[in-house]
Amino acid sequence: MENFFAVMVLMAIVATFVCFIGFIVKWITKKPKRRWGLATLISFILIWLCGFLLYAVSCKGDFIEIARAEPTCTTPGEIKYKCEMCGEIKSEPIDALGHDxxxxxxxxxxxxxxxxxxxxxxxxxxxxxxxxxxxxxxxTEPTPPPANSKGTEEETTSNPQQEPESTESEQVDTSVSYEEIYRAYKENELRADDSYKNNRYQITAKINGMSTGGLFNLTGGATLTMEIRIDNTIVFFYAEFEKEQEDALKTISVGDTITFEGECLSAGTWVDCELIQ
Ligand SMILES: [Zn+2]
Ligand SMILES: [Zn+2]
Structure with a gap:
């Protein structure tokens, strides 16, 4: 419909123009006399017709939504509307959301x-x-030497009798979550090693599997495969338990969620773990 009206308007404009030129030509070559009035009337009618057609062309149909591009944090979105009657398409922007x-x-x-x-x-x-x-x-006081697990290891090798005591007294940082360590390792392993490696942390995670053989377990004990959900990802890591933890390990099963303390070697490998609950 839209096209039909557009063509009509165009034809009316052309007709008016041709009529007007004809009138000018006649006016120059001959004296206009009474035809002047007729030409003016025709032009007037054609211009009026143009106005009517222009009004008819401006469609009054409703716009309905046909497409939508959702905005992202940094790019704006857009909604596209189409006129039910004439098919005219118009779009409206949606502001970008901004980061959360x-x-x-x-x-x-x-x-x-x-x-x-x-x-x-x-x-x-x-x-x-x-x-x-x-x-x-x-x-001005001298700063105490930083708690270094390598130091404790040397101590334990020099006094083997005190081994259980020294493991218990090793500091566990409960303020750091596994998630934090995992993310730090994902970002930069070397930097994460500086912050977390050889320190003990407390972790709560679900047991995905338990194995008592393999390279990690030459001295007995067990290696648990643990799973923990971080955002929408299930992250797996290994937790190695020593022989003295075997009795405690008998009380838990695959599928249980447990809390344990362990020494971090990387986000994926934890050794010298002790079951807490
Ligand atoms: Zn329309
Ligand atoms: Zn964002």
Missing amino acids: IRIISRIEPTETLDGEIVRQCSRCGYEQVEKVEKLIVES
């Missing part, structure tokens, strides 16, 4: 290491990493 920033990991600064706050957008994964300057200590 949340803190996903936070490493507190120490006196020797910078801290770090990692923020991530929950929708698109956009990440911001913010450095936190290391702590400035103004005290």
Whole structure:
């Protein structure tokens, strides 16, 4: 319909124009006399017809939504509408959503290491990493030597009788979650090693499998395959339990969710684990 009216209007405009030119030509070559009035009348009628057709062309149909592009964090979306009657298409923009920033990991600064706050957008994964300057200590007291598990290992080898005591006294940092460690290792293994390797942490996860053989278990005990859900990913890792944990291990089954303490070798490998519950 739209096209039909457009053609009509075009024809009317052309007709008016031709008529007008004809009138001018006649006016120049001959004296217009009474034809002047007729030509004006015809032009007038044609122009009026044009106006009517233009009005008819402006469709009054309803616009219905035919397509929609959802906006993302950074790009705007768009809704496309189509006129039910004439098929005219128009679009309307939707503003970009902006990032939904949340803190996903936070490493507190120490006196020797910078801290770090990692923020991530929950929708698109956009990440911001913010450095936190290391702590400035103004005290004149000598700083105590940092708790180093290598040191404890040397101690334990020199006094084998005290082994159970020293494992118990090893510090467990309960403020750090597995998720935090996992993300740090995913981001940068070397940096994560600095922060987490050889430290003990407490982890709660589900047992996916249990094996008592293999390379890890030459001295007895068991290796558990653990699973933990981080965002929409199921992350698997190994937790090696020593022989003295065998009795405790008999109380748990695959599928159970357990809490244990272990020494981190990487996000995927934990040794010297002890069952807590
Ligand atoms: Zn329309
Ligand atoms: Zn985003």
